[in-house]
Each structure stands twice: as structure tokens, then as C-alpha cells.
Amino acid sequence: xxxxxxxxxxxLIDGLLLGFVYGIAAMGLTLIWGVMNVINLAHGPIIxxxxxxxxxxxxxxGLNPYVALLLVAILGLLLxxxxxxxxxxxxxxxxxxxxxxxxFSINMIIIGLGTAAFSASPRxxxxxxxxxxxxxxxxxxxxxxxxxxxVAVTGGLYLFLYRTRPGRYIRxxxxxxxxxxxxxxxxxxxxALSFGLGTMLAAIAGGLIATFFPFTILAGGVYxxxxxxxxxxxxxxxxxxxxxxxxxxxxxxxxxPAFMPTTWVPVLExxxxxxxxxxxxxxxxxxxx
Amino acid sequence: MKRTTLxxxxxxxxxxxxxxxxxxxxxxxxxxxxxxxxxxAAESADSGGGNQTIVIGFTASQTGSxxxxxxxxxxxxxxxxxxxxxxxxxxxxxxxxxxxxxVTYDDESNTDRVQELYTRxxxxxxxxxxxxxxxSGLTAASAVIAEQYGKVMITTGAASDxxxxxxxxxxxxxxTPASRYLTGAIDLMATLDADITKVAFVYENDxxxxxxxxxxxxxxxxxxxEVVLHEGYNSDTTDFGPFINKIQDAGPDAxxxxxxxxxxxxxxxxxxxxxxDVDFFALLVAPPEPDFADxxxxxxxxIGPSQWEPLAAFTPxxxxxxxxxxxxPLGEEFVSAYEAAYDGEEPSYHSAGxxxxxxxxxxxxxxADSTDPEAxxxxxxxxxxxxxxxxxxFDTTAEAHGLQIGHSMVYIQWQEGADGLAKxxxxxxxxxxxxxxxxxx
Numbered sequence: 001x002x003x004x005x006x007x008x009x010x011x012l013i014d015g016l017l018l019g020f021v022y023g024i025a026a027m028g029l030t031l032i033w034g035v036m037n038v039i040n041l042a043h044g045p046i047i048x049x050x051x052x053x054x055x056x057x058x059x060x061x062g063l064n065p066y067v068a069l070l071l072v073a074i075l076g077l078l079l080x081x082x083x084x085x086x087x088x089x090x091x092x093x094x095x096x097x098x099x100x101x102x103x104f105s106i107n108m109i110i111i112g113l114g115t116a117a118f119s120a121s122p123r124x125x126x127x128x129x130x131x132x133x134x135x136x137x138x139x140x141x142x143x144x145x146x147x148x149x150x151v152a153v154t155g156g157l158y159l160f161l162y163r164t165r166p167g168r169y170i171r172x173x174x175x176x177x178x179x180x181x182x183x184x185x186x187x188x189x190x191x192a193l194s195f196g197l198g199t200m201l202a203a204i205a206g207g208l209i210a211t212f213f214p215f216t217i218l219a220g221g222v223y224x225x226x227x228x229x230x231x232x233x234x235x236x237x238x239x240x241x242x243x244x245x246x247x248x249x250x251x252x253x254x255x256x257p258a259f260m261p262t263t264w265v266p267v268l269e270x271x272x273x274x275x276x277x278x279x280x281x282x283x284x285x286x287x288x289x
Numbered sequence: 290m291k292r293t294t295l296x297x298x299x300x301x302x303x304x305x306x307x308x309x310x311x312x313x314x315x316x317x318x319x320x321x322x323x324x325x326x327x328x329x330a331a332e333s334a335d336s337g338g339g340n341q342t343i344v345i346g347f348t349a350s351q352t353g354s355x356x357x358x359x360x361x362x363x364x365x366x367x368x369x370x371x372x373x374x375x376x377x378x379x380x381x382x383x384x385x386x387x388x389x390x391x392v393t394y395d396d397e398s399n400t401d402r403v404q405e406l407y408t409r410x411x412x413x414x415x416x417x418x419x420x421x422x423x424x425s426g427l428t429a430a431s432a433v434i435a436e437q438y439g440k441v442m443i444t445t446g447a448a449s450d451x452x453x454x455x456x457x458x459x460x461x462x463x464x465t466p467a468s469r470y471l472t473g474a475i476d477l478m479a480t481l482d483a484d485i486t487k488v489a490f491v492y493e494n495d496x497x498x499x500x501x502x503x504x505x506x507x508x509x510x511x512x513x514x515e516v517v518l519h520e521g522y523n524s525d526t527t528d529f530g531p532f533i534n535k536i537q538d539a540g541p542d543a544x545x546x547x548x549x550x551x552x553x554x555x556x557x558x559x560x561x562x563x564x565x566d567v568d569f570f571a572l573l574v575a576p577p578e579p580d581f582a583d584x585x586x587x588x589x590x591x592i593g594p595s596q597w598e599p600l601a602a603f604t605p606x607x608x609x610x611x612x613x614x615x616x617x618p619l620g621e622e623f624v625s626a627y628e629a630a631y632d633g634e635e636p637s638y639h640s641a642g643x644x645x646x647x648x649x650x651x652x653x654x655x656x657a658d659s660t661d662p663e664a665x666x667x668x669x670x671x672x673x674x675x676x677x678x679x680x681x682x683f684d685t686t687a688e689a690h691g692l693q694i695g696h697s698m699v700y701i702q703w704q705e706g707a708d709g710l711a712k713x714x715x716x717x718x719x720x721x722x723x724x725x726x727x728x729x730x
Contacts, residue, residue, distance in 0.1 A: 007538040014530040120354075122551045124558075124583065131562060136537070138563045213527040214555050222525065257531030262522055263494060 006136030007258050015254020016247060017143040020150035021208045023246025025223050026230035027154070027239045028201030034237030035174040035194040038088060039096070041103040044224030045110035046199050050076060050206025051215045052114070055123050065127050066145065069207045076203025080196030088195060089188065114217035124214040146208040153204060154243050157197070161239075170194050174237075229273045235283025244285055339384045343660055345370070345650075346392045346416025346440075348406045348431070350423055353398025358639045359423035362446045365643025366420060367391065368630050373651060382658050396422050403430040411438035417660060418442070420646050423639065425449035425467075425497055432460045441662050441669070444691075445646040446639055448596075449500055453684070453692035459662070461669050461683050462693040463646050467497055470594050471505035471545055473698050474571040475512060477592070477716040478543055481727045485568060488514045489541035491532055491556070493548020494521035498573060502546055509545075517541050526552055529559045537565060547572030547593075554581055561587035568728035577638065577701050582710045589710065590729040594698040596638040597645075597678050598712070599624050601699050601720050608675035617648045620677040645678035702726060 025047060032040045040046075050072050057068035087106050091098040129141025161167040169190045172180040181187050206220065213219075230249050234241025249269065256265050276283065347366070350359035370389050373379070378388035392414045396402045403422055410416045411434060419435050421428040421444035428447035435442035436457045444452070445463040448470065453462060478485055488509055492502040499521065506516060517539040522532060536544065544560070544567050547553040553575025560570070561584075569592070575581055576593025599620060608615035618626070623644060627636040636644075650665075652674060657664035673682045673695065682695030700716035704726050713723035 004538050007534055010534045010537065011531055014534065018528065018530070122554075124554075126583070126585065128562065131564060133564070140562055214551060214558075215527070216551075219527070222527075253528070254531060254534075257535065261520055262526070262531055266523075 008255065009135075010137045011254040011258045012251060013137050013139070013254075014143075015250040015252070017139070017147045017250070018253065019247040019250020020147040020243070021205055021246070022223070022226050022230055022250055023243035024150045024153055024201055024208070025205035026227040026234070026242040026246050027157070028198040028205065029224075029227040030231045030234070030236050030242045031157075031201065031239055032195055032198035033231065034239070035170060036088075036092060036191050037096070038092070038099045038103065038195075040195075040198060041100060041224075042083065042106035042110060043198075043202050043227060044220030044222075045107050045114065045217070046076065046079065046202040046220065047206035047209070047223050048114065048215065048217050048220035049079070049110065050203030051210035051219060052118060052123070052217070053203065054207035054210045055125050058125055058127065065125060065207070065211050066149070069149070069204060072203050072207040073200050076200040077196040079203070080199030081192045083199065084192040084195035089192070092191065111217060118217050120216050120218065122214045122216050123210075125210045127211055140212070142211045146211065149204075149208065150243070153201070154239070157201075157239060160197075166190070166193060170197075226269075229269055231283075232273055232276050232281075233284055235286045238283065238285055241283055241285035245283070248284075340386050340388070341660060343387055343389050343417045343654075344392055344415060345389055345418050345420060345647075346407070346410030346414055347420035348394050348396035348403055348410075348422045348427075350398040350427070351395040353396075355398040355423050355427070358446065358637075359398070361637050361639040362423045362643035363393070364631055365627070365636065365640035365645075366445075366647050367643075368627055368640075369644045369647030369651075371630075372626065373647070379651060379654055381660075387654065387660060392416055396427060398424075398427070400426060400430045403427045404434055407431045407434040408438075411435070411440050416440065417662070418650055418665070420643075420650075421445060421447055423447070425452070428452060432457055435459055439662065441650075441666050443646040443649050445642040449497060450689070450692060451500075453689050456687070456690070458690055459666060460691045461649065462691055463642055463649060463678070463681070463696070464596055464693060465696045465698050466693055467500040468504035470501040470573060470698060471571065472508045473594065473700055473716055474545060474592060475505060475509050475514070477700060477725065478569050478571075479512060480718075481725060482568065485542040486513075486515055487517045487539070487541045487543070489518035489536055489539055489544045490516060490520075490546050491518065491536065491544060492521050492546035492573070493524055493526075493552055495524055495548060498546070498548040501573060505545060522548075522552070524548065524552065527555055529556050530563075532556075533559055533563050533565060536560075536567075537563070541567060543567060543569035543571075545571045547575060549573075550575045550578055550580070554584055557581075557591055558584050558587045570729055571700070576703065577712070579635070582703065585710075588703040589705065590702065590726045592700055592702045592715065592725075594700050596696075596698065597641040598638070598699050598701055598714055599635065600701075600712070600714050600722050601679070603675055603677055603679055603720075611675065611680075613673060613675040613680065615676075616652050616674050617676045623677050641678050645676060645681075648676055648678070649681055 029043050032038055053072045053075055054065060054068050057063050057071055058065050083106055087102045091102050132139045161171060169185045172185055173187050173190045177187055230242055230245035234245030253265055256268055349363040350356050374388050378386050380386055394406045396406055419440045419442035421431055421442060423446035425447045428444050429452045432452050436459055441459045443461050443463060448464045448467040450466040450468050490502050490506055492498045553572045571592040576591050577595035581588050605615040624636055627640060653665045653668040654660055657668035670685045680695035684692040684694050699714050699720055701712045702715045703710050704713050714720050715725040
């Protein structure tokens, strides 16, 4: 098959724009891991809740989706803090299996309640920013804005972690919780805040995805899997690595279908995942530890 | 990070993948959602004195992925039964009055349950006749059981051709088979513009959609079209960007394909957002659904095949013109009776299919003048009839016994109406309610 240059450019840019949002989702997962060594299996349903929150705020109150996103972020933060104190705090020092099971329970609870409340029928945020045609490439407004917001969120997170007192506390707890506690850092609150930030990022990613794809309460699962791949790719616990990993995964998803049937995408993605685990378990950009 | 943790994650991912693969079992014909409906179980009660109660056995997907469509189908069937019983049933020439009772269970949209329950219907409940569950996958499972116990079964909500090509002898299909789902769209396209030459087929990778597209592709090639893209996508695809880029690169005049509601509507939306310039766009399953209009401008001009539409005008006159026997209510009578029975809900083609399955059985019993399964089977073999649902005639060859050969799809298109988007029938020409909007805006 003749592969045209136009096709490659268009696919690459599409994938890259989507990759920014994947990066945000993965950053949420990897932040929680980096600070407290917890694998949050409720990550997918929280992404789905982000989608639904944006949908309802947009649909019921007619708010601009990007204003709604701010509320979604706040709700995500509060939900994370709540989940932390209800399900994670008591098992934080237990073996990994306990936190896995605790967050998996949250995952099942959200999916169960969500299916009962919203059913499994697809929802669609009917919002468009038009598109911009540059030669062979058609850029969708919603994807461009999402990419810009993703960069802004990453920058914001960086500033928060490195320029504010709670941010420094988070880094201290991530480094050595016992030492941080001895220095007077309120570790329970800081862990709750970190968990909340992780779920906030998941909710933001969900809200952004909702502006381009229809979704159901089960839709978060796909992005959770992608987040794991990205997390391992970029190095679990490394937020900037997550963003870069997201971009790499997005590009792969854009480029692979230009050369072979689309059904090969997950095969190659997970092949890459296994290879990274075997050859460079600390990730391409190095883990935090 | 520790290696063990990474392998723990890897194990979880493997588990999650397997879980996802297992839970997305054979969806067919229809995207499904919501919950609802109830049922009753009754017992066979043969009594002397000229009255006979016939037990009709079937399962409904009250839970699981096929819930919405199955509920509509069963509503249609129940409406047929209650109308017929209220009118006193069928009077045979020996003075026997035949009335009907339903025995039904929830099959949970699950193939294993279907096999278990149809066995129970055939043996413990002594059902005289069977109606299929909804969807090709579930129907294929029930057909084997019906054949095994020698029960005549009318299938509805099941389009796949394959079930009828396994040498079964007591199974009769009400729906147009999958192999003819999109062929009418190609016929329509040929009447619109002779300059259309390049066609892209993009479709969901499931049995139903693949069957439909394989048949349509062969038909298109036979008609001289050049197929510039032929590619399937996974059922859970949400990002059609890679496909749309490929479509743009291949530069087709027409796109055909799709799968079910969610993927079809997502595909239509993204195609419109990317301003892809094609003249003709036909998708499976999604366009006839009323919710498709929620896409707004993206729905405009999209064509879709439907087993039945309330608009379609089959009448005793059109039966006479075609030299066929007419049987049953008019389309509008069915619609108003259905709306009266189900809180004003407009019947979908699933509902009409359920009702039609009952009508087919009723007409076969009348024609056979008996409830003996063999006599009814012979009457079904000889059936050639027009109903509000369309033409009904079965293949009687050994290779494809029971396959529907009379019924054909109607093709709808979303067009600008007086108040917003409205569906119009654009094909076949004799049933059309509007000119085709062509090329796509």
C-alpha cells in the first residue's frame, strides 16, 4: 500500500493532540503511585465520573464546558479526599494487595451506582468549536483547547509541587514519610491531598475527553488501561514522564493505523508495555525512586 | 520501583483485558441500554369442547445488553397475542377456537441461558410453538434446541444468514437477512449518480456487521464499483480519527458500513466534524434510531436500512398490485394500537418484528386449519404474503430452509423537516416518501 505523506502528518497530529489528554489521565495515576505507592484501580470510573459531571453541568446549567471543567476539577479533588479517608487511609501501610483491593472495591461501587443511575446508554456533550483546515490536516477546536489546557494543568501542577508549601509537603512525604512526619508535616492530610490531586487530574481528563467522544459509565476503563501503559512508559511516579508517555502513546495510536489495520493498535501498545517492563522497568524517563 | 510491583500491575492488566473480552459478549443488530418490562408464566391448558389453548414459548432479555431491543420485540409480540385473544382467537373449520398463552423467561442476553431455557420451554413447559429471542447470537443458540425437539420456531430480531444454512427444518425467519442489509443502498446509489465509482467500507468487527459488509462488498464489486478502503474497527472504538484520515487519503465518493448505535453515531459525528467530502453515506443500525437526530447537522443526509418504518406504506392495494395475499392490520393501525398499549411509545422495527412473528404464525395456523406442527410447517413453507411489516416468503430449499426471501429493507434518510430533522423513506422507490438528499450537504 502506498502511504501518503498527508496521511502520516494528519494521523500524527491527531494522535499527538489526543496524547496530551492521555497524559493528564496518566499523571493522575502516577502521582498517587509516586506519593503513596498505591495503585488506584478506581482511576477509570473516576475518569467516567468526570465525563458525566461535565455532561450534567453543561446540559442542566448550560455552562460553557471549560467553565464546567473547573467545577469538575473541584469535585474530583473533593471526591479523592473522601475516597482516601473512607477506603485508603486505613490500609495505606498494609501490603499492596490491600490497597489494590480497596480501590478495586471503590471501582466496583462507582460502576454499580453509575449503571443504576445513568444506565449504560451513551451520552454525548453536544458542543463544538468548529475546525481549522491546514492543508491535509483538519484540527478540531475542542482537541486544540484540550491540548492547551493539558499543558496548563501540567504547568500548574509543577508550580504547585515546587512553589507552594503544601506542594513541598507532598514531595517531602513522597520522599520519606517518616522523616516528613518528624519534621511536623501532617502526613494524613498531605496523603489525602495527593490522592485528591490524582483524582482531580483523572476527572479533568474525563471532562476533556467528554468534549470529543460519546461515553458511558464504563468508558473510563479504556483510559485506565492506557494510563497504566503510559505510566510504565514514562516511569511510574514521574508526572512529566506521564505527559511525555501520553504523547508517545497518542502518536502511536495515530500512526499505527496508517500502516496496518486499526485492530493492531492494542497489540502493539501492550507489546511495548511488556518490553518496557522487561528491559527498562523504571520507564523511559526514569521513575521517581 | 520494584519489579514485583510491576508484575502485579501487569497481572492486573491481563486480568482486566480478559474481563473486558469476556463481558462484551455477542451484541447484535442493535445498541442497547436501559431496563424495564415484566413477564408472566402460564401453563398449557388443553380443554375439550372445541377450545384449545396454544402455548407460545420464548425468552426475553430483561437484563443484559439486548434489553432495550428485546423488550420492544416482546411488547410487539404480546400486543399481537392480546389482540387476537380479545377477538376470540382463531376459529378452525371443525369449530375449535384456538387461543394463545405465553410462557417466557429472562435469558439475561446470555447464550447459555437461552439454550437452557429453550430446552425447558420445549420439554417441561410443553410449548406448542416457539418465537426466537432477540439478536442473531441468541437466536442461533435457540434454533438448535427448537430443531432438536421438533418445534416450529418463528425467528425475529435475528438477521444473520448462517442459522438457516445448517440444515434446520423448523425455523422460519421474519427479518431480511444480513446479506441483504446494505445491497439496497448500493442500488439506490446507482440510481442517483453514475459518476460515483469509489466506495469505502468501514465497519464494526463483529459477526453481524462483517456478514453484512462482506455481502455488500461483493455486490458493489459485481456492480462495478471500486472499493478503495475495506477495514473493520473494534466494537468499543470511540476515536475514529485514524479511520477518517485514511478515508480522506483514499478519497471515496461513498462510505458504507457502521455497526451498532454507539459506534455508528460516533463515526457520523466525527466524519462531519472533519468536513469529509463524500456524496453518499450509509450506516447500519444507528440511523433509523430516533436518537440519531441528536447529532444535529451530522445526521443530515445519512442513510440507514431499517427492517420496518411506520412511514412505509404497505396496503391491501399494494398487495393486490404485487399479486400477493394481504394479511393483518394496516401499519397505522398497528402503530396506534401499540402506542395505546405502551403509554404512547412509538413502535420501533423491533416491535413491528415481534408483532409480525405472531402474525406469521397466526396465518400459518389459519392456512393449515390445524395446530399440528407438521401442518403448520407446511403452511409456512407455502406462505407468500404481504403484511404491514412487508413481504413474507421463506426459502424452502434444503440449503437455506426458512431463510427470509420475500422481505426487504426500507432505507431512511435524515432530512430537513418543518421542525428540525425528520426521517424520510428514500428506497425502495415504491415506498419512498421523499427524494434522496444528494449529494451530502
